[in-house]
Amino acid sequence: MLSLRQLKYFAAAAEAGRVSEAAVHLNISQSAVTTAIRELEDMLGQQLFDRTPHGVELTDAGRRFLSHAYAVLSAADEALRMPREAARVSGLLSIAATYTVLGYFLPHHLQRFTQRFPEIDVKVQELQREAVEEGLVTGRHDMGVLLTANVTNSEITRETFFGSERRLWVSAKHPLISQPEVTLEHVAAEPYIMLTVDEAAYSSLRYWSQTPYQPKIRLRTSSVEAVRSMVANGLGVAILSDMVYRPWSLEGRRIETITLKEHVPRMDVGLAWKAGVEHSPAMQAFRGYFKQLYLEPTAGTGRSRS
DSSP: OOOHHHHHHHHHHHHHSSHHHHHHHHTSOHHHHHHHHHHHHHHHTSOOEEEETTEEEEOHHHHHHHHHHHHHHHHHHHHHHHHHHHHOOOEEEEEEEOHHHHHHTHHHHHHHHHHHOTTEEEEEEEOOHHHHHHHHHHTSOSEEEEEGGGOOOTTEEEEEEEEEOEEEEEETTOGGGGSSSOOHHHHHTSEEEEEOGGGHHHHHHHHHTTSSOOOEEEEEESOHHHHHHHHHTTSOBEEEEGGGOOSBOTTSOBEEEEOOSSOOOOEEEEEEEETTOOOOHHHHHHHHHHIIIIISBOTTTOOBOO
């Protein structure tokens, strides 16, 4: 059955011209976008995109369908907004967020949330994960938005909404691109650029430690842009999430991604708050926004929005 999720992913791919860029914009995996498009094409019995070496291009049927998709998505967005506007929830909401979440995930959602709840005064502060947890326990912050797998404090309740797949980043002409499959053994033979911000190095070494291999680290850096630049210029490879992926470095050099044969844990993003704390109306609205977007099924389809 047709779902809003399928229409949303299709429209994003049409606008971006590349499935990978649509996935980055939506903060989802490339496979989720590809699957949604394939489901639509199977339902309609028509090809919506031509696949090219440079991305995807709408077919004539795809262009006609896009106008209908826009109309449905616009009507659905308006319908979803009505009950929230009528509620007129107000109050102060103090949010603490870690670096990666604030830089690559949260701003888009803050913009949508404040549009739906204009009378909630949202304050946001960037902190390291330990400081986010401490701020929640002491009551300085109402909620945290962070990488939920890293939470360690037993007084914190966490709820994961979104998972971003981790893939290998390589330069545009890297020899591994031509390999039929790429493993961590291949990666271990390459100079490795290790991101350290938001405990990325710790997360990385957790899955490396379960293998007989270790990354050959050339550079440790807290800068995602430094990783992007080093990889794009052929100075090393990195394993990072789709959420922080961008296809170009600041110098305009191309970065490609490769799905590894081994399972690499995804980067999970979600909310955290002090266990047992009573949620204010503003906190309920903030949590409800993410639950409605990522966890609740689309009406009449039984499919998750994520």
